[in-house]
Amino acid sequence: MLRLENLTCGYGETQVVRSLSFNVKEGEVLSFIGPNGAGKTSTLLCLMGLVLCKEGSIFYNEKNITSLPSEQRIKEGISLVPEGRRIFPDLSIFENLMVGGHTLSKDKCLKNISKGYDYFPILKQRKNQLAGSLSGGEQQMLAMARALMVNPRLLLVDEISLGLMPKIVDECYEVLKALKGQGLGIILVEQNTEKAIEMADHIVVLEAGNAIWKGSSEMAEKEDVIQKLLI
Numbered sequence: 001m002l003r004l005e006n007l008t009c010g011y012g013e014t015q016v017v018r019s020l021s022f023n024v025k026e027g028e029v030l031s032f033i034g035p036n037g038a039g040k041t042s043t044l045l046c047l048m049g050l051v052l053c054k055e056g057s058i059f060y061n062e063k064n065i066t067s068l069p070s071e072q073r074i075k076e077g078i079s080l081v082p083e084g085r086r087i088f089p090d091l092s093i094f095e096n097l098m099v100g101g102h103t104l105s106k107d108k109c110l111k112n113i114s115k116g117y118d119y120f121p122i123l124k125q126r127k128n129q130l131a132g133s134l135s136g137g138e139q140q141m142l143a144m145a146r147a148l149m150v151n152p153r154l155l156l157v158d159e160i161s162l163g164l165m166p167k168i169v170d171e172c173y174e175v176l177k178a179l180k181g182q183g184l185g186i187i188l189v190e191q192n193t194e195k196a197i198e199m200a201d202h203i204v205v206l207e208a209g210n211a212i213w214k215g216s217s218e219m220a221e222k223e224d225v226i227q228k229l230l231i
């Protein structure tokens with residue numbers, strides 16, 4: 001469903017990720033692991049069309065989307081749960097979800113909001129509450145529900161577990177597992193390597209913009225790769 005070929009991306013003259021290649025198939029999770037500043041977020045933003053792709057190509061369902069604007073990529077079925085959640089604090093939960101679905105018809109929007117509430121019932125209970133007054137975990141759930149408003153087939157998920165209680169992290173991961181079960185492709189960026197490996201079919205370890213290891217989660221566990229690489 002997604003194929004990256006020698007992707008190089010960056011800001012201005014600077015390259016922050018070099019010659020990165022990987023594939024994600026339907027129903028597969030690819031975990032992207034690496035230290036701070038490795039280029040994980042930049043790669044996700046480049047896939048969304050929000051960071052400049054300097055070299056290489058991005059294919060989505062065999063279509064070259066390398067120069068497609070962000071809005072078009074969302075229409076094609078790619079959606080991002082951004083690092084730091086980026087919810088709108090002065091809007092209610094319901095309004096945040098409406099913004100997430102602003103490209104849809106009203107009926108479709110309401111239907112998808114209702115699906116979001118099924119995934120995260122707490123959002124329904126608090127639907128009129130301002131997003132800024134929610135706990136970190138609730139804000140994360142809102143960010144996920146908002147990304148799902150467009151019915152993505154490929155979901156990019158940046159650091160969802162950061163700063164959250166283990167119970168909430170588990171709840172978010174249950175939803176990701178359900179989405180994987182529905183055939184969504186998922187790219188997971190995680191500092192929580194245990195969770196990232198547990199959930200992954202494939203793993204890419206990124207360091208200073210270079211992929212220094214790629215393999216299956218079984219290989220990673222067997223070789224104790226991640227621990228060795230990240231020490």
Ligand SMILES: Nc1ncnc2c1ncn2[C@@H]1O[C@H](COP(=O)(O)OP(=O)(O)OP(=O)(O)O)[C@@H](O)[C@H]1O
Binds near residue numbers: 042
């Ligand atoms: N808007 C920007 N302009 C210029 N350089 C940037 C910008 N955003 C990020 N960078 C640089 O790009 C490099 C990769 O950053 P990125 O945020 O992609 O890393 P990351 O792996 O997501 O890190 P973290 O684990 O801290 O989230 C870093 O050197 C960072 O300073």
Ligand SMILES: [Mg+2]
Binds near residue numbers: 042083158
């Ligand atoms: Mg990041």
